[in-house]
Amino acid sequence: MAGTAVRGRLTWQTATVSSVADETARVRTITLSVPDWAGHRAGQHLDVRLTADDGYVAERSYSIASAPGEPLAITVERLDDGEVSPYLTEDLRPDDEIEIRGPIGGYFVWDPPGQAPLLLLAGGSGVVPLRAILRHRSRTGSSVPARLLYSARSLGEVIYQAELAQPADGVEVIYTLTREQPPGWSGYARRVDQPMVAEVAWPVARAPVAYACGPTNFVEAVAADLVALGYQPVKVKTERFGATGGG
Amino acid sequence: MEPLEDLVVDGNAIGGLLIEVFGTEMTTAVGTCGSCGMVAQVAELAVYRPGLGTVVRCRNCGNVLMVFVQARGVTCVDLRGLASLVS
Numbered sequence: 001m002a003g004t005a006v007r008g009r010l011t012w013q014t015a016t017v018s019s020v021a022d023e024t025a026r027v028r029t030i031t032l033s034v035p036d037w038a039g040h041r042a043g044q045h046l047d048v049r050l051t052a053d054d055g056y057v058a059e060r061s062y063s064i065a066s067a068p069g070e071p072l073a074i075t076v077e078r079l080d081d082g083e084v085s086p087y088l089t090e091d092l093r094p095d096d097e098i099e100i101r102g103p104i105g106g107y108f109v110w111d112p113p114g115q116a117p118l119l120l121l122a123g124g125s126g127v128v129p130l131r132a133i134l135r136h137r138s139r140t141g142s143s144v145p146a147r148l149l150y151s152a153r154s155l156g157e158v159i160y161q162a163e164l165a166q167p168a169d170g171v172e173v174i175y176t177l178t179r180e181q182p183p184g185w186s187g188y189a190r191r192v193d194q195p196m197v198a199e200v201a202w203p204v205a206r207a208p209v210a211y212a213c214g215p216t217n218f219v220e221a222v223a224a225d226l227v228a229l230g231y232q233p234v235k236v237k238t239e240r241f242g243a244t245g246g247g
Numbered sequence: 248m249e250p251l252e253d254l255v256v257d258g259n260a261i262g263g264l265l266i267e268v269f270g271t272e273m274t275t276a277v278g279t280c281g282s283c284g285m286v287a288q289v290a291e292l293a294v295y296r297p298g299l300g301t302v303v304r305c306r307n308c309g310n311v312l313m314v315f316v317q318a319r320g321v322t323c324v325d326l327r328g329l330a331s332l333v334s
Contacts, residue, residue, distance in 0.1 A: 010266040047263040061260055104262035106275040107290030216257075220250040238291065241260070243253040 012049060013037075015072070015100045017092055023075060023159045027125065028089040029065055031073040034100065040064055042136035043109040043129045043211070046074065046102030050084055058083040063128040063213070063239075064103065067135035075159060077125040108211065108239045110136065116209040116235070117202045118146035121192070121222045123214020124157070129239065130211060131160050138168040146171045149200045151192050151218065154180035174200055192218065197225040204230040209237070216240040248306050251293055258289040261301055264315060265289065268324055269334070276334035282310035284330070 015032040022028050040046075045063045052058075060083075066073040078089040092098070110118070110133045118137070120130040127150055137146060148167075152158045154177055164173045176188030176196065188196055202208035210226055212219045219240045226236050251257075258265075258274050265273035274290040285307035292312065295302040300316035305328070312328040326332065 009270065010263060045259070045262070059263075061263060101263060104266065104272075104274075105259055105290070106262075106272045107288055108259055108274075216251050216253055216255055224250070238257065239259045240251065240255070240257045242256045 010101045010104070012099045012101045014097050017094050017096045017098070018071065019094055020092060023161075024157055026078045026089070026157075027075060027159050028078075029073055029075045030088060030092060031066075031071050032098075032100065034072055037072055038103065040068055040072070040103035041106075041109040041111060042067055042133045044103040044105045045129070046072075046100050046104060048074075048084060048088070049099040049101070050087060051099070060084040061104070064132055065128050067132055067139050069139065070135065075125065075128045075131075108213070108237050110209075110211065112137065112140040112142045114142065114144055114209070115207075116144065117206050118144055119200070119202055119208050119210040119226075120146065120148040121197075121210065121212040121214070121219075122148065122150045123192075123212075123218030123222075124152060125159060126212075126214030126218070126239070126241065127159050129213055131163070133211065134168070134171060137171070143170055145202075147200060147202065148173045149176070149192065149196070150174070151176045151178060151214070153178055155182050156180075192222055192225075194225045194228065197222055198229055201226060201229055201231070207235075209235045211237045211239075213239040214241070216242055251306075254295075256294045256296070258292045258294055258303065260294055260296075261303070261315075262290075264301065264322075268315065268322055271334055273334055276332055278312060278332045279330040280305040280308060280310050280312060281328050281330040283308035289332075 015034045018031040018033045045061050047061050049059045062074040065075040076088045079085045122130050181189050212222045219238050223236050262274045276289050279286050293304045303313040310328050314325040316323045
């Protein structure tokens with residue numbers, strides 16, 4: 001592929017898979033090597049394009065899982081009827097090549113230093129860009145307090161479980177397991193609702209900023225809950241990925 | 248504003264398409280609905296992708312703000328629903 005990316009223009013680039021790592025039974029992190037990668041901000045995403053032998057093209061957008069400065073990685077959930085995610089999570093091997101373009105997005109991003117306490121709300125694989133934000137916070141030595149409320153069906157479906165079990169100083173991770181809980185579970189065990197958001201959210205007086213990412217109905221609900229608590233709508237950043245993540 | 252249905256996504260999802268069309272990052276651009284006057288960042292708009300194209304609607308009144316249809320490497324763009332779009 002000739003040429004280099006023109007600044008401000010988005011061009012498809014060939015990425016080589018450096019490694020793959022299973023996060024859960026259905027979720028895999030894919031680390032990519034991209035010679036001309038321009039760097040990214042925490043919370044941005046990239047597009048993946050797959051071209052079949054017959055010329056059929058499928059494109060999907062995935063949140064970047066790694067912090068700026070780390071090797072580029074995406075975390076992909078397999079959707080059984082998807083066109084792209086089964087290939088990415090089951091067939092892709094180190095040294096394989098895929099086409100990507102990015103980074104994309106300037107809205108759902110967090111840049112240090114930032115003074116506002118961070119409230120991160122994840123539904124399922126919506127945790128991916130929030131993980132990039134948490135890693136970026138740690139890598140830049142930020143001391144802003146951060147809370148992650150992560151809704152998953154079961155502990156087995158929690159992505160980045162080992163990493164989130166050892167949060168950085170100033171970071172709290174709160175789970176709600178909506179469908180199945182391990183024996184002795186003392187945490188939340190229901191869908192995120194207004195009382196839960198009220199318990200977890202930073203007081204409005206601390207001028208927090210919230211990032212909510214997940215299925216559309218999850219994001220709609222938590223964003224409305226935060227605004228009802230008095231959060232300014234402009235301080236509630238949202239990213240909705242539909243019912244399932246789109247494939 | 249009514250909550251969005253399950254299948255609807257938001258403007259974040261079409262950041263790549265918008266850079267393709269406009270040549271610059273557009274999810275933080277501010278659009279004004281030509282019907283109700285609602286002002287919102289593109290990332291916050293409702294995005295429907297029924298298959299052949301992409302339809303962007305106002306969160307307040309449902310007015311169609313932008314339509315993108317891609318065929319044979321050409322993207323057709325209809326922005327008539329917007330009063331303004333400022334990046």
